[in-house]
Amino acid sequence: MFQKVLIANRGEIAVRVVRALREMDIQSVAVFSDADRGALHVRLADEAEHIGPSPSSESYLNIDRILAAALKHGADAVHPGYGFLSENATFAQACEAAGLVFVGPPEDAIRRLGSKTAARILAKQAGVPVVPGSEEPATHIEHARELARQLGYPVLLKAAAGGGGKGMRRVDRESDLESAIRDAASEAERAFHNGEVYIEKVIEQPRHIEIQIAGDRAGNLVHLGERECSLQRRHQKIIEECPSPLVVTKPEMRAAMGEAALRIARAAGYYNLGTVEFLSDQAGNFYFLEVNTRLQVEHPVTELVTGLDLVELQLRIAAGEPLPFTQAEVKWNGWAMECRVCAEDPENQFFPSPGKIAQLREPAGPGIRLDSGVYPGWTVPLDYDPLLAKLVAWGSDRNAAIQRLQRALAEYSIVGVETNLAFFREILADAQFREGRLHTGFVADLLARRKPRPDPAPEIELAAALAAAAAAASSNGTAERGNSRPEASAWRIEGRGQLLR
Numbered sequence: 001m002f003q004k005v006l007i008a009n010r011g012e013i014a015v016r017v018v019r020a021l022r023e024m025d026i027q028s029v030a031v032f033s034d035a036d037r038g039a040l041h042v043r044l045a046d047e048a049e050h051i052g053p054s055p056s057s058e059s060y061l062n063i064d065r066i067l068a069a070a071l072k073h074g075a076d077a078v079h080p081g082y083g084f085l086s087e088n089a090t091f092a093q094a095c096e097a098a099g100l101v102f103v104g105p106p107e108d109a110i111r112r113l114g115s116k117t118a119a120r121i122l123a124k125q126a127g128v129p130v131v132p133g134s135e136e137p138a139t140h141i142e143h144a145r146e147l148a149r150q151l152g153y154p155v156l157l158k159a160a161a162g163g164g165g166k167g168m169r170r171v172d173r174e175s176d177l178e179s180a181i182r183d184a185a186s187e188a189e190r191a192f193h194n195g196e197v198y199i200e201k202v203i204e205q206p207r208h209i210e211i212q213i214a215g216d217r218a219g220n221l222v223h224l225g226e227r228e229c230s231l232q233r234r235h236q237k238i239i240e241e242c243p244s245p246l247v248v249t250k251p252e253m254r255a256a257m258g259e260a261a262l263r264i265a266r267a268a269g270y271y272n273l274g275t276v277e278f279l280s281d282q283a284g285n286f287y288f289l290e291v292n293t294r295l296q297v298e299h300p301v302t303e304l305v306t307g308l309d310l311v312e313l314q315l316r317i318a319a320g321e322p323l324p325f326t327q328a329e330v331k332w333n334g335w336a337m338e339c340r341v342c343a344e345d346p347e348n349q350f351f352p353s354p355g356k357i358a359q360l361r362e363p364a365g366p367g368i369r370l371d372s373g374v375y376p377g378w379t380v381p382l383d384y385d386p387l388l389a390k391l392v393a394w395g396s397d398r399n400a401a402i403q404r405l406q407r408a409l410a411e412y413s414i415v416g417v418e419t420n421l422a423f424f425r426e427i428l429a430d431a432q433f434r435e436g437r438l439h440t441g442f443v444a445d446l447l448a449r450r451k452p453r454p455d456p457a458p459e460i461e462l463a464a465a466l467a468a469a470a471a472a473a474s475s476n477g478t479a480e481r482g483n484s485r486p487e488a489s490a491w492r493i494e495g496r497g498q499l500l501r
Contacts, residue, residue: 001319002026002077002101006070007041008091009081010060012373012389013297014041017079020311029073031066033059035381040373047073054383060084063091067098077101077318079311083385086294087114103318105293109268113291117160117198119264123288126263131279131287133200141178147199148177154202157181159188163290165235166191170202205439206279208232209244209286211261212302212310215271216317222327223258224302229277230438231427233350238420238443239427240298241337242305245398245436250284257286264291272317273310282439297340297390300369304336304394335401336394339409343386345418353418354382360415363408367394367401380417388414398436402428 004027007017014030018041021028030045035054042048049069052059059065061084070078078095080086080103089110095102104110113119117137120130132151137160138144148155148171157180159167167188169180181197189195208229215221228244229237247253261276268291275296277289299310317323343353360376372389374380380388391408395401409425427433430446 002315004029004073004075005077005079005103005315006031006066006073006075006100007045007079007081008060008066009079009084009086010036010039010041010373010384011387012371013081013083013295014039015044015373016371017081017311018044020309020315024312024315026315029069029075031060031069033383035383038378040375040378049073054381056084056384063088063094066091067094067100070095070100071098075100077103077315079103079314080294082292082294082297087292089114101318103272103314105270105272105274109270110293112268113264113270113274113293115160116158116163116290119291120288122267123264126260126267128260128264128288129286131200131203131289134198137196137198138181141181144177144181144199145174148174151199151201156200156202157184157197158200159184159192159194160196160198161188161192161194163292165232167195167197168235203279203281203287205441206230206281207244207246207438208237208277208289208440209247209257209280210275210277210292210296211257212273212275212296212299213261213265213270214273214310214313214317214323215265216323217271217320218322219266219271220323221262221265221270222323222325222330223261224306224308224330225332226254226257227296227298227301228438229298230440231433231442232440233443235440237298238340238342239338239424240301241335241398241401242301243332243335245438246280246282246284253284253286260286260288264288273314297387298338300371300390300392301336301338304369304392305332305334306330307333334394334396335398336392337398337401337405338390338392339405339424340387340420341389341391341412341414341424342420343380343388343417344420346420346423348418350420352382352386354380354386355417356380357414358416359413361411361413363391363411365408367404368392368408369394374414388419399434402434 005021006029007014018028028045030042030048031051032042033052033054051065051069078100085091089107092102092107092110121135123130134147154172157169167184169184171177171180184197185195210227212224226244226247227240227242229240231239264276273295275292278286279289280286303310344350345353356379357374357376362370369392370389374388393401393405395404406428412421
């Protein structure tokens with residue numbers, strides 16, 4: 001087993017890996033940028049190394065600086081977390097060339113699955129159904145028009161080199177295609193340094209269901225069941241759960257999706273952990289979407305239901321150990337649900353909300369897990385993803401998990417930045433959500449179903465807001481933004497006194 005591991009990441013996932021390493025009696029090395037000098041993962045790690053300025057291109061994405069830090073501190077291995085360099089085949093290759101073990105799949109598998117078009121071809125060769133679409137990027141507008149006509153509108157443009165909603169556009173008519181391709185390609189180029197996009201047929205009201213896989217270097221592969229990730233905003237997941245409300249009604253679906261995921265993994269020569277993502281229609285027909293060759297943000301829900309520590313499993317596989325269980329030994333118990341708590345303002349198009357965390361009250365109790373990367377007094381930077389923490393609840397069934405999560409959300413308070421905590425409370429109270437009638441457009445539909453909120457005269461609202469702020473300041477010493485705002489109003493006061501919606 002490793003003696004020391006460098007964590008090439010930040011925030012709550014770096015904290016999660018530090019804690020797993022400590023439980024395994026392995027020394028940890030954190031890396032940090034200028035913006036993260038006082039970050040929690042830096043405080044908790046055994047050692048830490050500054051790797052550059054705040055922009056990720058000069059720090060967390062700088063391969064040379066990360067490798068230099070690992071070698072300087074005598075690390076045996078590098079854990080990439082998720083995001084940043086976690087799915088970068090060049091980074092995996094560079095780690096191995098430097099004599100460091102990359103805690104993840106082999107470089108060749110990352111390359112084969114990193115291109116979405118190449119992964120689609122591999123999935124089809126493995127006999128896995130794929131969403132109808134192009135097998136190669138659209139090279140010019142006439143080519144794109146022909147592909148879209150063959151598929152039939154609406155179609156979806158997607159970046160060939162990455163995910164997370166970057167470079168993704170829905171197109172409902174041919175007249176919108178050219179401008180949509182231009183925008184999608186530009187966004188993909190900025191995000192992935194690759195502006196290629198391909199075209200898929202739109203599946204109306206799809207569900208996003210993924211399968212967690214694990215494999216060792218000897219070729220043993222298992223799946224750990226599914227996660228439902230259909231609740232998204234701008235193609236970014238916000239609530240995940242295990243199992244899926246759809247799959248539990250169709251017992252054969254988990255086995256079929258699991259076997260499909262393993263066929264793709266075998267075809268790619270895969271080992272370590274990964275996630276095979278699918279789209280499903282409401283009838284349970286599923287189609288391959290992509291493979292994430294890393295640990296997922298939402299891995300805690302699988303951990304709570306299976307009883308496995310997936311970070312520990314990653315490390316043991318990377319060290320050459322065999323899988324400690326067979327497929328028949330994987331068991332699922334109860335239900336888990338996760339909320340991604342972010343510094344963002346749901347009432348202002350989910351814009352990021354950087355700033356100093358003045359007060360923090362975190363929930364606890366039976367069945368509650370909080371993977372957090374923040375503390376009171378820490379300043380949330382604008383430079384990175386606004387994820388602050390992941391609040392996870394386990395229950396004996398879905399309703400029990402929801403009830404427990406609602407209780408935890410009621411206890412959770414973050415003062416100083418806007419958060420999406422109140423929005424999660426709204427979702428969990430929604431009848432359609434509680435019935436498990438989910439799809440990837442659920443959040444947009446929920447916002448559209450909201451009753452219109454009356455817009456009072458600005459001077460009346462301003463006076464009321466100032467009075468409320470003064471009262472809060474006199475009683476608490478500070479005003480809580482984002483969590484104690486009256487539900488009757490969607491207005492807020494910005495720095496120079498203007499009223500923004």
